Amino acid sequence: MKAFAALLDALVYTTSRNRKLSLLADYLRDTSDPDRGWAMAALTGELDFPAVKSSTIRNLMKDRVDPVLWSLSRDFVGDTAETASLLWPGGNSDVHPPSVAEVVELLANLTRASAPAELPKLLDQLNPNGRFALIKLATGGMRIGVSARLAKTAFAQAFDVAVEEVEEYWHALDAPYPELFAWAAEGGDPPDVSNRPRFRPFMLAHPLEDTVVDLTDFAVEWKWDGIRVQLVRVAGQTRLYSRSGDDISATFPELLDAMPLDAVLDGELLVRGSQQGGEIGGAASFNALQQRLGRKTVSKKMLAEFPAFVRLYDALIVEGEDLREWAWSKRRTALEKLIARLPESHFDLSSLVEARNFEHLAAIREGTREDAIEGLMLKRRDSAYIAGRKVGLWYKWKRDPLLVDCVLMYAQRGSGKRSSFYSDYTFGCWDGDPDQGAELLPVGKAYSGFTDAELKKLDRLVRQTTLNRFGPVREVERTLVFEVAFDSVHSSKRHKSGLAMRFPRIHRIRWDKPVHEADRIENLRSLIRD
């Protein structure tokens, strides 16, 4: 627990992504199994100990500290775990601290009834830093700016393996990931994950910008306005993954049940309606889908009111056969054949857009009346399915206005009836490759473009992920992507990013999008038309 507590502390005090990566990598190299695996799971939020809640800790403290002194302290410190770690009547020594594995085992065996008696025994063995780490571990929500992506990148860096491979195995394995460490750290065989459902990193598109492509080489699809998902069934087990590889199966149980065969499919998750793709068999706007996102359990009413389906783009694996090396056109043929075997109620095919030539395509894009369609996707007919964003294979051609994906960095309280909400948002773009240690630079500020319900959700996120307070402004952990719409962008000497946006507004909140996929400053700069 000592090394883990020290790691947590060092991460708390480090803002540079590069230093975080090397702190994590050092810890992973220097720590033995299974502690390091549990630590990774804890940092990436994969551990859940239902018997220990923040209220469990508050109740423990109630018996030990005067309530007035507790609340004065809690107000000053601003964090329950930290306040408790400092006020616990334990003292400063930790002669025989338990290991992370011992702590995890103990916590996993706690019940609501046993926690109040057992937790104090653990707390007594630790010093304040150890107690802080323990409480954070037990109650979840580390909030120290370590995303799953960062942890995986650090893992790859620690053992000099490809992050894509780490990503593939990670999702199929359970904490403390002994097979993963045996492979990466000890040079063992790659983990055998063939019979377990797992996420394959998505193939992604570049913005088209000024590129003109020849339609004999490129096929065109609509870019639907839902969320990109991967549906995986292996040996009868089905999972649904979001863009970032999060398992969202529990949120969409009807899709799991509807999957009749083993396959890995790429598509857009949508809710039935008439706004995208026609009156019959069409999809509703993104707002309708929003009702379904982020829920841990789904009511019958929700299922009936907002029935979900997947509009398929691609097939990666079908009944054990890996199609990823195939050309897109060959995969498309396979997908068209496959769709006949999938229930219409939950699956359809993303249709191709036919255009005589590029100019005609531009006209089609301009003429799109359906607001909810995001734009066009252009895919090289001979492209294999390659994870990540490889230049020249896939392009996205978004509709106007100008849109850019930014990361929420700061929030400020609004005025008037919004004065109790953090409703003014400052967001940023990366100043380089986020996987190579790029940092975010603020590019703009917006306070409109979201519903009241979204505002409440944003406000909660801001409060829960606050890193720093500067008067009315809070700096938040970098977890959320905004799709920001704006009219134009100009160069500006007054801003550190060197540019200023005109009329930025929140176009959409991308709860699903990982922050490292937000746009870079250079993308924004390329839109400057001064």
Place this chain on the structure above:
Amino acid sequence: MSAPFSWIRSEPWGVHVVPADCWVDPGRAVERALVTHGHADHARGGHGETIATSETLAIMELRYDTRAGTTPVQYGETIKIGGSVDATFVPAGHVLGSAQILLEHAGERVVITGDYKRRPDPTCTPFEVIPCDIFITEATFGLPVFTHPPIEEEIGKLSRALSDHPDRCVLVGAYALGKAQRVIAELRAAGHGDPIYLHGAMEKMCQLYQDHGVDLGELRLVGDHDKQDMRGSIVVCPPSALNDRWSRRLPDPITAMASGWMRVRQRARQRGVELPLVISDHADWNELTATIDEVDPVETWITHGREEALLRWCELGQRRARALALVGREDEDE
């Protein structure tokens, strides 16, 4: 005779000693001032007469305009003011020259601690407990979350950061009066013999300490040296310079700060500190409460910091206490 203790009054800008018409640590210029120590929230220029220890007067001369009358006193020395009040300056252990002031009038005893601490400090004389009727205590760290770890641990962290990163330097933000010299002296005591580099703003105060017999070893000015020279060294600067352009002249500094506030993570993060060092020149919660118990006054007056919690502690222990609302004494940058 008037009501008990009516001769001592708390006003927003300081404690007024009525029969002597003088003020303790007044926040504005007055005819006659008793000053506990040289920090800006206690000492200022422009008074008609300033009564303080000779060390405090030397510090004040360096920092403020004290050209008008000064009356130096020694620790333990009692002087009569305004005919009927006896004032005695007693060591407070806070910084060089810092004193508690014992005031006696009509058989009643009042002690004003100024700022104080109970831990040993190689740069100043240790705190002494004086029995009294009214104990006017500071409460900068008057919350139970503040327990300062042993200084050896914190100095150890500093040394470890230095040896772990021989190509970088450790930049320690420390209050220019007191904290900086104490950190340097503690480093020396821990066997750190290498030259220590100073921000220009620290030079004169360090010299003053050395002139008063505090050994700080070899000190160098950052401005006189190349980046390369400072690799593997400790550099001390005022907290305000930590994230300043100034620090660009240093070799990849690890940002540290020596302050009691570093106990709380959020505080360290607000400062952009990578290496928080919990080193304080104030009493921590346990010391504040233990000192009140030891002094065992009839009444405790609390100034300067987080009064509510200490007030609550007094209430729980059935001690008479009140909070004084003094202006300009918030969150000392200690």
